[in-house]
Amino acid sequence: MTNAEIAAVFDHVADLLEYQGGNVFRVRAYRNAARLVKGTVEPLAKICQSADRSLTDLEGIGSDLAAKIETLLSGQPLPLLKQLESEVPQVAFDLMRVPGLGPKKAKLLVDSLTIESLDDLADACREERVRDLKGFGAKTEATILANLAFAQDPEHNRLLWNEADEIVQELLVWMRQCPAAQRVEAAGSWRRGRETVGDIDLLAESNEPTLVMDRLVAWESAGDVMLRGETKTSIRGPRDVQIDLRVVRRESFGAAWQYFTGSKEHNVRLRSRARDRGLSINEYGVTQLDGGAVASAGATEEEIYAAVGLPWIPPELREGRGEIERAEADRLPELITLDDIRGDLHMHTTATDGEATLSEMAAAAIERGLSYIAITDHSKRVTMAHGLDARRLRKQWREIDKLNESLASGGKPPVVVFKGIEVDMLEKGGLDLPDDLLAEADWVVASLHYGQQQSRERITSRILEAIHHPAVSCIGHPTGRLINRRPAYEVDMQQVIEAAAVTGTCLEINANPWRLDLDDVLAAAAKRAGVTLAISTDAHSTRGLDLMQCGVIQARRAGLEAKDVANTRTLTGFRRLLAKKRAASNSS
Ligand SMILES: [Zn+2]
Ligand SMILES: [Zn+2]
Known part of the structure; x- marks a missing residue:
């Protein structure tokens, strides 16, 4: 069972408890458990299996929760x-899976309408019977109808990239044994990110496809075998995902x-x-179209691209969006890597809805080798998160001053x-905190x-x-979309970009796998317009930083290079960026 699956179980329990009108604290405990597990990058199954480690070593996991996770990992259902x-x-x-319909609203619908x-x-909804229910109204009714169509589109039933990644990593470990x-790799949309x-x-x-395919079928998470051929096997994996294995020869x-x-x-x-060059490319290699000699190209991807006069193209760019032309002109970007990241500019602490304290987040940032972080808790409008x-x-800023002092006490x-x-852009316009206060902040993320x-x-x-606004440094999750759950709000992104x-305001690529907002296409458009992006985790726990x-x-995927991203700057470089923005807003 993957972490995402475990989290889904806890969320499901919370939904059902809430549907029944269960105890608030009990509901919250399951919600917290789900969030905790979701935010954990390392597979819990791996920790559970290792002899010298325990689930309770992880922050926030007590013995009760650990026992429940172990039950799930052993393949047993939770009795509750x-x-x-x-x-x-x-x-x-089914109702609770419709975006915008929580357990309470679902219950009201089931109880009041047939x-x-x-x-x-x-x-x-179409017969306008929903709008009259308490807490609904015509607007909610229209939203439900739109979201129903969204949720029923098969395009929105795909795994999130990081959910797929968990399965891929497990499979690679298993298959490589x-x-x-001789070699096992993953391809497809996972590889393109x-x-x-x-x-x-x-x-x-391999030269022994049967043995390799047997290995896949013997995987502990393998479900039904859907197809078995001489060099291809398809099975169902966790979460019903189809897994296709192909076995090929070295050449x-x-x-x-x-x-x-x-x-x-x-x-x-x-x-x-x-x-155009008299060649044919297929999954076995490159051949001459006129039936002539077979060119020796096929053992590596580089050979395939070289056969048509191109340098190797990174998988993330292989979307047919002009990358071949750029490769031909030798103008492929030098894509940003995780190693380029030096800071993280959006995260929450226990002051609002985060799970870790300020100093715990700082310690986790040090562990991950970051040079700087910005603490961006919610502002007061976000009452659900007890916004500041x-x-x-x-008060938090005084704590940050103290923390920085103590961090600097040993030198650098x-x-x-x-x-x-993270200040809210209010419904009526304006920001959720006074200008003079915001002016004192180092980094202001404005979110809707x-x-x-x-x-x-x-x-x-x-x-x-x-x-x-002169104090705003960055727009957080600019389109508000939640992948598979909720479309973006209506917004003219061209104007925003x-x-x-013009103002030197950053736009965020929110790294949360549900958000990834801006998406690849919009982030590419922002880069073209000369906008500096900030890639931020919006972490609500220490593990969220991963x-x-x-x-x-x-x-x-957006073709960004390190220089396009604010948080690849060195500390000095980032300070310069902040000063430049400030100077620009003072002069305008
Ligand atoms: Zn937010
Ligand atoms: Zn946030």
């Missing part, structure tokens, strides 16, 4: 979950890896380029903590959490106002 599932009607499960399926709910395989992954493609180099490995990495658009263009007012923010501090805030249903003009103008470029890699992959 079984009981709840027998008590709550099936339709409630709703036995999602189709019934859609009908009820197979003595019959797409934000969601449909199925998982594995490729093995074709590069050709097959290139072919199965895709994308389709990229490969179509590559093949047409080959045809001016008094509490100033291992990490510098910047005073920040409320009023997401407002018109395009309204939302765009709220964001533009924040961009032009242009204004950010999500940086998801943001970096998205940035690579």
